[in-house]
Structures are given as C-alpha cells and as structure tokens.
Amino acid sequence: MTIGILKETQKGETRVAISPNIAKQLIEKDFKVIVEEDAGTTSSFKDSDYSKVGAQIEKRGVVFKDSDLLLKINPFDQEDLKLVDKRHILMSQLFHKSNPELMKAIAATGATAFSLDAMPRISRAQDMDVLSSQSNLAGYKAVIRGAYEMTKIFPLMMTAAGTITPARVLVYGVGVAGLQAIATAKRLGAIVEATDIRPETKEQTESLGAKFIEVEGNGDEEASVYAKVASEEYMKKQKEAVNKSLFQADLVITTAMVPGRKSPVLITKEQVGQMKNGAVIIDLAAAQGGNCALSKMNKIVVKNGVKIIGTTISPESVSTNASELFGKNMYNFIMHLTENAAFKWDLEEEITDATLIIQNGTIRKNGVTT
Ligand code: NAD
Numbered sequence: 374m375t376i377g378i379l380k381e382t383q384k385g386e387t388r389v390a391i392s393p394n395i396a397k398q399l400i401e402k403d404f405k406v407i408v409e410e411d412a413g414t415t416s417s418f419k420d421s422d423y424s425k426v427g428a429q430i431e432k433r434g435v436v437f438k439d440s441d442l443l444l445k446i447n448p449f450d451q452e453d454l455k456l457v458d459k460r461h462i463l464m465s466q467l468f469h470k471s472n473p474e475l476m477k478a479i480a481a482t483g484a485t486a487f488s489l490d491a492m493p494r495i496s497r498a499q500d501m502d503v504l505s506s507q508s509n510l511a512g513y514k515a516v517i518r519g520a521y522e523m524t525k526i527f528p529l530m531m532t533a534a535g536t537i538t539p540a541r542v543l544v545y546g547v548g549v550a551g552l553q554a555i556a557t558a559k560r561l562g563a564i565v566e567a568t569d570i571r572p573e574t575k576e577q578t579e580s581l582g583a584k585f586i587e588v589e590g591n592g593d594e595e596a597s598v599y600a601k602v603a604s605e606e607y608m609k610k611q612k613e614a615v616n617k618s619l620f621q622a623d624l625v626i627t628t629a630m631v632p633g634r635k636s637p638v639l640i641t642k643e644q645v646g647q648m649k650n651g652a653v654i655i656d657l658a659a660a661q662g663g664n665c666a667l668s669k670m671n672k673i674v675v676k677n678g679v680k681i682i683g684t685t686i687s688p689e690s691v692s693t694n695a696s697e698l699f700g701k702n703m704y705n706f707i708m709h710l711t712e713n714a715a716f717k718w719d720l721e722e723e724i725t726d727a728t729l730i731i732q733n734g735t736i737r738k739n740g741v742t743t
Pocket of ligand 1: 495545568603629
C-alpha cells in the first residue's frame with residue numbers, strides 16, 4: 374500500500390502528519406511512502422530527511438495520483454477533494470459532527486475516510502489519540518506563554534537585593550492540558566492550585582505536588598470520566614471555593630471544556646474585577662466560548678489591569694514535537710487497522726467502527742449527516 378503525506382494548506386498550520394522517523398517506521402512495515410515537497414519544512418523536517426529514510430518526494434498532484442492512503446492533520450478541503458477519487462482512503466481530523474457539508478463532499482468523491490478526532494477515549498486507544506497528544510503540548514505552552522506575558526517570575530529567588538516570592542498559578546480543569554500546565558508551572562517553581570469537577574483529578578493534582586481545591590458537590594455531578602454540564606448550584610459553590618485563590622493568582626490557566634458543548638463560564642467579569650493588578654488569564658477554552666466571560670479568541674483583553682488571553686495555544690507553536698506525536702498516533706492507528714500493509718476492515722471492532730466515517734462514498738451512521 375502506498376501512503377501519501379500531504380503538506381498542510383490551512384492558514385497558520387505548521388505541523389505535518391508524519392515525521393521522517395515515523396516515515397521510516399512505516400517503510401520498515403512494507404508501506405511505500407510518498408511525501409509532498411516541503412511538507413515538513415515548517416516543522417523543521419527537510420525533504421532530504423524523508424528521502425534519507427526511503428520516502429519519495431513528489432509534487433502535490435503526484436502524491437494524490439500515486440497514493441492509496443492519504444494522510445493530513447486538518448480536514449481535507451474542497452481543493453484537496455478535486456484530486457480525490459474512489460480509490461482513496463483519507464485519514465485526518467475531520468470534525469465530522471460540525472462539518473456536515475464537508476462529509477457530503479467527501480462522500481461524493483466515492484472515497485473512504487477515517488477521522489482521528491473520532492477516536493474513542495478508551496485505554497487501548499490512548500496511543501492513537503491525537504486530541505490528547507496535542508492538548509498535552511498546549512498545556513505546556515500555556516504556562517510558557519503566561520510566563521512571557523507576566524511581569525513577575527515563577528520561582529522563589531533569594532538575592533542580595535531581596536527575596537522574590539514565587540508566583541501563584543491557578544488551573545481550572547485538570548484534563549490532559551491542565552495536568553501538563555500544573556506540571557510545567559511546578560517545574561518552574563510556582564505555587565500551583567487546581568480545580569476540576571471530576572473528583573478523581575484530586576489525586577492526579579496532588580501527585581504533581583499541587584493543591585487541589587475541593588468544591589462541595591465534586592463527584593455528585595455525574596462527571597465520572599468526562600465532565601457533563603455542571604449545575605448552577607455547583608458553579609456557585611465552585612466560585613466560593615476558588616475565589617480566594619483566584620484573587621491571589623498571578624497566572625490563571627483555564628482548560629475546562631465539555632465535549633460538544635460551549636465551555637462553562639467559570640470566571641465572571643465581577644471576579645476579574647477583584648483579581649490582582651498584573652494578573653494574566655490564559656483561556657485555552659476560548660475557541661468554545663471561553664471559561665472567562667471577557668475572553669475573546671486570539672485577542673488580548675485588558676480589564677482592571679488583568680490581561681485575558683483567549684487562545685487554543687495551538688500545538689503549531691511547537692510544530693516539531695507536535696508533528697512527532699501526531700505522527701506516532703497516526704502510525705499506531707495505521708498499525709491497528711492493517712496487517713501486512715493491507716487494511717483488515719474489521720468493522721465490528723470498536724476503534725475502526727468509531728473512526729470510519731465514510732466508506733466507499735457512503736456516510737456511516739456515526740458520520741451523522743442526514
Ligand atoms: P476536556 O478537554 O474535555 O476538559 C478539560 C477538563 O475540564 C476536564 O478534566 C473536565 O472535567 C474539566 N471541566 C469541565 N467542566 C468543568 C467545570 N465546570 N469546572 C471545572 N472543571 C471542568 O478533557 P480532556 O483533557 O480531553 O480529558 C479528560 C480526561 O479524560 C483526561 O485527564 C484523561 O484522564 C481522560 N482521557 C482518557 C483517554 C483514553 O483513555 N484514551 C484519552 C483522553 C483523555
């Protein structure tokens with residue numbers, strides 16, 4: 374089977390789906406790998422890095438023409454689809470639930486399409502989960518961005534000129550990004566506190582040396598694995614429990630999301646009004662509406678001396694590592710779906726069933742569109 378790695382065309386995207394190291398591993402498993410010219414340049418991978426491991430470098434049209442399986446990070450777009458036909462198997466994030474028109478357009482080509490973001494969140498799919506591998510980097514980068522925007526340093530520093538007290542960091546949402554934010558802020562020497570609706574995150578927070586802020590009602594909210602929408606009562610209690618820490622914080626990182634929903638507003642305008650002058654909020658939930666009422670996506674809003682930065686902190690900003698991890702997830706997924714470099718098509722199997730959105734031009738039941 375021939376695998377084609379396409380250069381990403383989405384504005385601002387600097388990652389590539391497969392790094393040279395992963396291309397090598399695919400070739401060792403008897404796949405032929407074709408890489409579009411310059412596909413890895415913005416992730417610091419040269420064409421020669423791919424050719425050295427045995428991949429073929431080609432122009433875009435040739436990659437489409439000669440590949441059976443086409444790999445991308447972002448959804449295949451209308452320009453791509455002009456070159457797609459029923460021979461092709463597409464693999465990328467498709468965000469199929471919010472892209473019904475795109476699903477119809479892909480189906481119209483007769484092709485087959487897998488979506489990486491439809492990966493079930495079960496233990497054995499963990500090493501194929503691109504949302505987790507990329508969120509982890511976002512959590513790290515949120516702290517680094519915060520450090521850059523703050524007018525204070527993180528660690529305790531005793532100098533001849535006086536003692537600098539450590540920065541106080543508060544993290545809302547102890548999921549993949551939140552855990553990495555806690556770990557990174559701790560490593561830099563901050564005093565870190567965190568809160569989450571899921572009670573199991575207490576132990577995870579404490580294992581990183583941070584303090585968990587308990588909210589009365591944690592665990593009563595049916596938030597066993599992934600958070601459901603919190604009740605108004607819980608949100609009120611959360612504010613009471615967290616306010617003291619919020620008003621002392623130098624950096625607040627918010628990551629609280631509810632899959633498929635608008636993000637909960639955890640910090641109101643009034644709360645911002647009571648925060649410290651010079652405090653920074655990095656709102657990683659901004660794309661889904663934001664955890665701070667004042668957040669604006671890709672903007673810095675300054676209110677009462679508090680800097681509110683709405684961002685997804687795209688993993689593009691660490692494109693080399695992000696591509697390496699994305700590629701490893703893709704490799705594991707391809708290994709899962711194939712045997713002797715050919716697809717197994719085991720549609721009864723949970724991971725295949727969940728991620729196969731379009732099969733031979735037909736949108737499957739999990740592909741949503743009606
Ligand atoms: P996410 O991005 O959907 O949400 C981030 C965090 O925000 C979650 O921990 C959630 O509980 C929290 N949150 C939501 N509403 C809140 C509120 N009102 N107040 C406070 N916190 C709120 O979640 P995620 O990071 O993608 O995943 C969460 C967890 O799921 C991970 O920590 C991990 O343990 C698990 N997970 C498992 C797999 C797997 O097994 N394959 C894959 C990914 C994640």
